Amino acid sequence: MDDSEKKIPVIFKALCDENRVKILKYLIGGEKCACRLLEEMKIGQSTLSHHMKILCDSGLVIGTKDGKWMHYTLSPMGFREAANILAIFVPELKEKQS
Known part of the structure; x- marks a missing residue:
């Protein structure tokens, strides 16, 4: 199994939770502070941290520290x-390499 195939479960894990999908949708609007995500999601700090770690580990989200708060943005x-990794299931979706 190559590195890209090892990443498949990590990506699916990031996308298989309703709260993480909601977080991704909030981040479509641009960078958000963790404090803002806490308000929007109505979840606790530790729960948000858990979800953000999974999203950041997947590579779909980037987190940067600013003072005592983390700021998150889509990557x-x-x-x-x-998309390129998941395209192994649907080769027509693979981004053409120039």
Whole structure:
């Protein structure tokens, strides 16, 4: 199993939870502070941290520390990589390499 195939379960894990999908949708609007996500999601700090770790580990989200808070944003490169990795199931979706 190559590295990209090892990433498949990590990507699916990130996408298989309703709360993580909601977080991704919130982040479509741009960078958000963890404090803002806590308000929007109505979940506890430890629960948010758990979800954000999974999203960051998948490469779909980037987290940066600013003072005592983390700020999160979607990673276009991470989504591109995920799409290319998942394209092994539907080769027509694979991004053409130039």
